[in-house]
Amino acid sequence: MRIYDISVGISPQLPVWPGDPPVELERVQAIALGANANVSRLGCGVHIGTHVDAPLHFIDGAAGVETLPLKLLTGRAYVVYLPAAKVIDEATLEKAGLPPRTRRVLFRTRNSEIWAREKAFQKDFVAVDASGARWLVKKGVQLVGVDYLSVAPYGQSKETHRTLLEAGVVVIEGLDLSHVTQGRYSLYCLPLKLVGSDGAPARAILVGV
Secondary structure, eight states: OOEEEOOOOOSTTSOOOTTSOOOEEEEEEOGGGTOSSOEEEEEOOSSOSSEEEOGGGTSTTOOOGGGSOHHHHEEEEEEEEOTTOSSBOHHHHHHSOOOTTOOEEEEEOGGGGHHHHOSSOOSOOOOBOHHHHHHHHHTTOOEEEOSSSOSSOTTOHHHHHHHHHHTTOEEEESOOOTTOOSEEEEEEEEEOOOTTOSEEEEEEEEEEO
């Protein structure tokens, strides 16, 4: 059994979505200064690094992240590698060769290489457009994971998010799939149980099957 950590490390150097709070990690008590223990404070938005979107993120009055069913966040998943894709649209998905009855799909694109190379936010990331979102819902996909900070293209957030979230599709963003090959895995993704929140950071792993 091989375990793949597909989470992005959280630090003040982590790029965040434009306008979101930056990551602050501050040591507020230190043994070296006479304290009994080292104690740190974390300040950040909820959509940092590897995180899960709740329906509330784009649907006012909808459910928060603590309501997302764990049975969707854990289970068999398929990683599809799209190295040449500029956008994940209906045409790209038709050619992607997803196995029948795939319920959880993670998209590895050139985005996964960005995490190690770029410390500033990148606008030209690969994402799922509105036609791709409709295709995924039509095919019965219940969880979609992407390897940058949004499932939707920059400047086109609303339609993709609403299409997926209104259909009950769980969205994981900010994965690092650079060391994962295409194929089947078991996914375990556990977002923090932030009550009433529109999203939450998560630790996500894949287990080879």
